[in-house]
Amino acid sequence: MIPVLINFLLTAREISVITCTQNISNFTTEESQTTIDLASNYNTTCLEYTNIFIPNNVTCPPLNETDPYANDPPRDSRLISRSIKPYNGEPPSNLLLEKFYTPNEIFYVRNNLPVPCVHVGNYSLEVGGINLTTVQLTLRQLTTLFSPTTISAVLQCAGNRRSEMNRVKPVSGTKWTGGAIGNANWTGTNLRDILALAGFQRGNYSPDVLNTLHIQLTGLDQDPKTGTYYGASIPVSYILDDNFTPLVAYAMNGKSLTPDHGFPVRAILPGIVGARNVKWLQKITLATQEAQTIYQLEKYKAFSPSITSATVTQEDYNNTDPIMDLPVTSYLASHTDGQIVENGTILVEGYAYSGTGRHIQRVELSQDLGSNWILAEVTERTSKKLRRNWSWVFWKRNVSLSVGRNEIWVKAVDSGYNQQPQEIKDVWNFDGYLNVAYHKVVLNAS
Amino acid sequence: MIPVLINFLLTAREISVITCTQNISNFTTEESQTTIDLASNYNTTCLEYTNIFIPNNVTCPPLNETDPYANDPPRDSRLISRSIKPYNGEPPSNLLLEKFYTPNEIFYVRNNLPVPCVHVGNYSLEVGGINLTTVQLTLRQLTTLFSPTTISAVLQCAGNRRSEMNRVKPVSGTKWTGGAIGNANWTGTNLRDILALAGFQRGNYSPDVLNTLHIQLTGLDQDPKTGTYYGASIPVSYILDDNFTPLVAYAMNGKSLTPDHGFPVRAILPGIVGARNVKWLQKITLATQEAQTIYQLEKYKAFSPSITSATVTQEDYNNTDPIMDLPVTSYLASHTDGQIVENGTILVEGYAYSGTGRHIQRVELSQDLGSNWILAEVTERTSKKLRRNWSWVFWKRNVSLSVGRNEIWVKAVDSGYNQQPQEIKDVWNFDGYLNVAYHKVVLNAS
Numbered sequence: 089m090i091p092v093l094i095n096f097l098l099t100a101r102e103i104s105v106i107t108c109t110q111n112i113s114n115f116t117t118e119e120s121q122t123t124i125d126l127a128s129n130y131n132t133t134c135l136e137y138t139n140i141f142i143p144n145n146v147t148c149p150p151l152n153e154t155d156p157y158a159n160d161p162p163r164d165s166r167l168i169s170r171s172i173k174p175y176n177g178e179p180p181s182n183l184l185l186e187k188f189y190t191p192n193e194i195f196y197v198r199n200n201l202p203v204p205c206v207h208v209g210n211y212s213l214e215v216g217g218i219n220l221t222t223v224q225l226t227l228r229q230l231t232t233l234f235s236p237t238t239i240s241a242v243l244q245c246a247g248n249r250r251s252e253m254n255r256v257k258p259v260s261g262t263k264w265t266g267g268a269i270g271n272a273n274w275t276g277t278n279l280r281d282i283l284a285l286a287g288f289q290r291g292n293y294s295p296d297v298l299n300t301l302h303i304q305l306t307g308l309d310q311d312p313k314t315g316t317y318y319g320a321s322i323p324v325s326y327i328l329d330d331n332f333t334p335l336v337a338y339a340m341n342g343k344s345l346t347p348d349h350g351f352p353v354r355a356i357l358p359g360i361v362g363a364r365n366v367k368w369l370q371k372i373t374l375a376t377q378e379a380q381t382i383y384q385l386e387k388y389k390a391f392s393p394s395i396t397s398a399t400v401t402q403e404d405y406n407n408t409d410p411i412m413d414l415p416v417t418s419y420l421a422s423h424t425d426g427q428i429v430e431n432g433t434i435l436v437e438g439y440a441y442s443g444t445g446r447h448i449q450r451v452e453l454s455q456d457l458g459s460n461w462i463l464a465e466v467t468e469r470t471s472k473k474l475r476r477n478w479s480w481v482f483w484k485r486n487v488s489l490s491v492g493r494n495e496i497w498v499k500a501v502d503s504g505y506n507q508q509p510q511e512i513k514d515v516w517n518f519d520g521y522l523n524v525a526y527h528k529v530v531l532n533a534s
Numbered sequence: 535m536i537p538v539l540i541n542f543l544l545t546a547r548e549i550s551v552i553t554c555t556q557n558i559s560n561f562t563t564e565e566s567q568t569t570i571d572l573a574s575n576y577n578t579t580c581l582e583y584t585n586i587f588i589p590n591n592v593t594c595p596p597l598n599e600t601d602p603y604a605n606d607p608p609r610d611s612r613l614i615s616r617s618i619k620p621y622n623g624e625p626p627s628n629l630l631l632e633k634f635y636t637p638n639e640i641f642y643v644r645n646n647l648p649v650p651c652v653h654v655g656n657y658s659l660e661v662g663g664i665n666l667t668t669v670q671l672t673l674r675q676l677t678t679l680f681s682p683t684t685i686s687a688v689l690q691c692a693g694n695r696r697s698e699m700n701r702v703k704p705v706s707g708t709k710w711t712g713g714a715i716g717n718a719n720w721t722g723t724n725l726r727d728i729l730a731l732a733g734f735q736r737g738n739y740s741p742d743v744l745n746t747l748h749i750q751l752t753g754l755d756q757d758p759k760t761g762t763y764y765g766a767s768i769p770v771s772y773i774l775d776d777n778f779t780p781l782v783a784y785a786m787n788g789k790s791l792t793p794d795h796g797f798p799v800r801a802i803l804p805g806i807v808g809a810r811n812v813k814w815l816q817k818i819t820l821a822t823q824e825a826q827t828i829y830q831l832e833k834y835k836a837f838s839p840s841i842t843s844a845t846v847t848q849e850d851y852n853n854t855d856p857i858m859d860l861p862v863t864s865y866l867a868s869h870t871d872g873q874i875v876e877n878g879t880i881l882v883e884g885y886a887y888s889g890t891g892r893h894i895q896r897v898e899l900s901q902d903l904g905s906n907w908i909l910a911e912v913t914e915r916t917s918k919k920l921r922r923n924w925s926w927v928f929w930k931r932n933v934s935l936s937v938g939r940n941e942i943w944v945k946a947v948d949s950g951y952n953q954q955p956q957e958i959k960d961v962w963n964f965d966g967y968l969n970v971a972y973h974k975v976v977l978n979a980s
Contacts, residue, residue, distance in 0.1 A: 299922065323921075325777050329921075330736075330775070331771050390951060392898055392907060394898070394906070394909060408895065409920075409951075411951060412949075413950040413951075416952075443950070444890070449855050452838055458960050459959070460840070461960070462840055474769050474855075475771045476771070499960070503858075504858070504859040505836060505855075505860075505968050506862075507861065507961055508955070509956060510956040510957060510960065513905070514956065515953055
């Protein structure tokens with residue numbers, strides 16, 4: 089396939105799909121990247137190119153040969169650093185409860201590699217692959233050729249709550265507590281529309297072939313040692329499901345993405361583990377195989393507790409499904425394990441979430457090691473739309489504490505009646521992924 | 535909408551879609567209903583109308599006013615009766631392991647009402663609803679106007695393994711052990727094709743409306759007291775997902791359906807709880823609300839352990855999701871709890887299954903109450919197709935038993951990394967639904 093100029097391809101379509109009529113351009117260029125808050129109704133508000141991107145005034149500093157991380161952006165001081173090079177940071181979990189839509193500044197950052205600096209004027213996204221025409225989309229085209237779509241969706245790292253798993257038996261990886269998760273309103277272009285532009289039609293593939301295809305996503309973040317880019321993929325079966333809304337996102341809570349979150353565009357694959365939501369997106373490829381990266385083929389797979397990093401085989405990797413849809417989880421975020429609190433009645437609060445578009449049906453607490461369960465009140469949710477809910481819920485409940493040690497368990501049930509496992513040891517895996525066991529918190533009441 | 539004769543509507547289509555060319559009609563009428571085995575390749579073999587249905591020689595006996603169950607069909611003696619009126623029966627679980635595709639004769643039977651007798655010559659299926667043209671399809675039309683589709687799919691009752699839940703705390707409902715599940719090859723017409731014939735096109739509905747619609751399914755089985763029919767529904771969002779293959783099925787393992795399994799046609803909604811797979815289908819209706827039956831609005835919902843049949847409120851019913859997709863489960867089917875076996879190494883075997891098209895990733899056993907887990911070998915599966923696997927797996931593993939009491943735990947992990955709960959008490963609900971907790975079996979070795 090030879091690349092063709094999208095402008096040439098799409099003159100007619102360009103006219104028909106520019107539906108943005110509202111003028112919200114009363115901002116200076118300086119304001120645009122960081123301060124424009126378009127948090128009103130995204131369905132009627134158009135995120136215009138000039139409001140979210142600064143076309144020409146990003147000057148990328150020269151690469152620092154001795155320290156590829158030297159040009160990483162500054163981070164909010166409220167983030168707890170879990171590693172510096174690459175940077176990984178999470179907010180304290182009680183901060184997460186302050187806003188249903190996690191502020192961009194404290195949204196957890198999970199980088200595998202140095203943060204790439206993107207010159208917006210030079211940026212383009214390449215789209216192509218099996219039976220497709222290769223097209224290059226500039227930022228202006230990405231944001232104006234298509235109607236914008238906004239969805240509320242959680243991003244969660246596969247290693248969220250790994251530190252609890254690490255206490256059961258040591259695991260590798262960033263020792264996240266419960267803050268490697270966040271919820272945001274993401275605005276972008278539906279990935280299906282972009283694929284359609286490159287000629288994707290399910291009728292172009294035999295049914296047998298169609299269901300073996302993958303959509304490979306490549307970032308601009310590069311491994312300083314190997315020169316290879318970060319990349320991951322999702323099976324095309326997701327794209328065949330209209331209930332799924334995959335985005336090439338250019339805005340997060342009404343603002344352009346920050347460098348740490350993938351500026352200028354990233355994949356948002358709602359319900360799917362963070363690792364596939366590739367940041368600094370440079371390329372989308374329809375292919376006959378998964379992304380051929382360690383992030384797809386080796387990392388982000390969770391093995392049986394009987395397999396260790398010393399015993400894992402290539403066959404184990406081959407036979408184990410990549411983590412995609414996130415299973416149901418819940419977290420008591422208002423307090424920390426071992427915290428000293430006052431005796432009496434206290435309010436405990438937290439979040440609960442499930443992937444695959446499932447909503448949270450209920451959240452339950454136990455104060456007697458599971459003999460009895462009481463319902464928490466779900467205080468905030470976006471919807472109970474079946475197969476189309478990508479957001480978390482917030483929950484709360486007053487509990488009475490006795491003087492001394494109080495153990496509180498929390499678990500959630502999703503709309504598919506999926507359950508959380510009780511014991512971390514039963515789902516332990518050497519990389520410490522998907523600790524979705526009951527959250528058990530000890531509070532010491534004085 | 536006024537009903538129109540499908541024959542009139544579809545003259546042209548009828549010609550184009552009759553793709554059955556193989557002549558397999560060398561059977562007598564007497565043979566056709568019960569003995570024709572078309573278990574060869576369904577993709578190339580056409581299940582012709584005359585081979586699976588007896589058009590005119592079913593004579594329905596007169597209703598017995600004093601006993602509406604008097605005309606129920608005879609059942610295989612290997613089925614264990616759990617109730618007679620209505621009839622509910624399951625095979626011993628070790629019998630399930632003999633064939634990957636459960637023989638029709640021992641496939642569990644779950645009836646809510648008397649079995650209706652259907653005179654095939656008079657039968658038709660009505661399809662209609664919001665923005666659709668109402669059409670009536672005779673059996674001949676159902677089997678010849680459309681290309682047949684065959685899928686391997688499990689059916690499982692929501693109450694499978696209820697007897698274990700009942701031992702934790704009493705629950706209502708049929709006390710199934712682990713046999714209220716079966717796997718079969720189902721052949722029929724894709725429900726999407728039937729809806730399309732009645733004019734269903736997603737573009738005919740605003741996106742907001744589309745996702746609030748339901749497909750109501752009505753059976754011919756009638757409540758003798760109220761005169762109402764059995765009915766259930768699924769949200770239309772399922773139909774929007776091409777990964778999902780819903781059937782109006784007329785054959786089970788290559789034979790016509792038996793009276794107990796919905797003769798002449800039933801819904802097969804793969805991955806979805808048995809109760810929505812309506813038997814003896816008489817009507818399919820696209821509607822703005824769920825089926826207004828107790829089976830949809832009250833039964834087949836699982837509440838928190840904190841809610842009892844005495845305390846449940848209308849609000850609880852309204853706020854609780856109907857059971858649809860079945861969560862991951864596993865079962866040690868070769869032995870029964872408390873069984874006496876010989877000391878030494880024995881082979882244990884079982885099944886594992888998950889709904890929503892998810893395949894089983896692995897099955898694990900523990901002989902030390904979860905401290906260590908070992909992998910079972912998956913001996914049989916249909917596929918690992920993501921989002922399109924509707925079948926169960928069989929698994930086996932040699933285990934060494936010590937003299938005395940041996941407790942074996944089994945659990946499975948599906949391709950979405952969903953987990954089973956460990957403790958029944960944590961998922962207990964007063965109707966005894968969805969006991970998908972680890973299966974724990976005690977074997978006494980002599």
